[in-house]
Amino acid sequence: EDQVTQSPEALRLQEGESSSLNCSYTVSGLRGLFWYRQDPGKGPEFLFTLYSAGEEKEKERLKATLTKKESFLHITAPKPEDSATYLCAVRYNQGGKLIFGQGTELSVKP
């Protein structure tokens, strides 16, 4: 069964405390792994797309990596404004449909 699992469900960090979020997937024929950020009351905001194992993307304090079975979103020296829910999704066919994980709710305290 095609599935996307994110862990942990919630993560609380102190400002400056680096950590990683995990997204594991079991789909065949991966056609892209997407990371989104979602603030309360808002729609998901696109962060990164990764296509092949070994690929990495960076944006400010965020770095996404991809292996054949999982992706990590590394957060370096986070700030309170990084607090949000981070969603992972995979596309596995030509139809453009995405399967989403349940998300990781990140809270960064000053």
Next chain:
Amino acid sequence: DAGITQSPRHKVTETGTPVTLRCHQTENHRYMYWYRQDPGHGLRLIHYSYGVKDTDKGEVSDGYSVSRSKTEDFLLTLESATSSQTSVYFCAISESPGGSRSGNTIYFGEGSWLTVV
């Protein structure tokens, strides 16, 4: 920000009434999607469209219908609203999934909060 406008943003309706949510895009993207987001289930695809008058079902399509008569508009209709359809509904657009990498990204609107009482 992707030019996606959803309306209404908030609606309360009674069980058994029909409801239509509208998504309007200014990006001229070919693909449009409707998702719902619920606690414990994440985002799930309801229906999507790959062109004018071309639509297909997603994983949770029962009780919903869609129409796309113009590139820029994608309508989601709850034919007879039920309490289980209380949710947040997100419209999304994509240029060319499966094609070029730049066109592969799906962008989301701000959501429509629907409460069925």
